[in-house]
Amino acid sequence: MDARILIEVLQKNGHRVTKARSALLSILDKKHSPLSAMELQKLLERKGIIVNKTTIYREIDFLIAQNIIHSVALGDEATRYELSSRDHHHHIQCTSCGNVVDLPLNNELKEIEKQITRGTGYMIEKHALEFFGLCKNCQK
Amino acid sequence: MDARILIEVLQKNGHRVTKARSALLSILDKKHSPLSAMELQKLLERKGIIVNKTTIYREIDFLIAQNIIHSVALGDEATRYELSSRDHHHHIQCTSCGNVVDLPLNNELKEIEKQITRGTGYMIEKHALEFFGLCKNCQK
DNA sequence: CTAAGTGCAAATAATTTGCAGGAAG
């Protein structure tokens, strides 16, 4: 249970473990695709945990500050978030239904990043690689 | 002049060529990094062309519909736009000053896209690959 | 002329913030 370990770490570091906080971690741990603030709120609701949207945003800020989650920008309405403890991966979003799926890829980009640093002097910290297309269902 | 050609095409297709429209095209043609709605408005202003922000957004919609520009999502405040007629490329944004630079890269992703299609059944239409890091200046 | 372009004010939508009350440790 990734979520359990994260909760332990939070406790060890003197952070409070609220119902919403631990439920969010277990939701993020189970769902293998990035979730928006609204989606997180709804998934909490299904567990019987009703919180204000403000709380969701503050919880997101907190978890980002703890390096537990990070944002994923796909260019549509809302920012999504996912656990940072996952192996590095990318996403593909269906341009019709909007569904997002994780894509396990190897580090094809390491060499490219070195090239870029050589060419531009930038000290690269991270990258975002997202794919877009029609999922099987929407091809019909 | 890329902008000139685009203007001719618009005229040929029966679209009007307003001061703002042609100025936007020449601005986008010159600036080799994606621009936000607000930046576009300000750059027009510097040319003495004062337009409402609404006009900027409507012009962006129009140019996207004409396949002349497309959006670039970097995950911060605003969406940026750039000419589609440019060779396919990517960007790197400084995580400190926010500056965005174009990166000419070859099609390293073609093979990866084929893999993804084989593995997931998605019919891939496009991808977004952005890099983030510290620019030379901000490393000091 | 006449459809397309434009400004302005108001509407949305995502996210942020101030403040006062409530709960975790």
Next chain:
DNA sequence: CTTCCTGCAAATTATTTGCACTTAG
């Protein structure tokens, strides 16, 4: 208890839309 968490309402920011007016062709 005391700091952190939370709700609520109001503020902010990016973008959209309705309506009446203006202009390019």
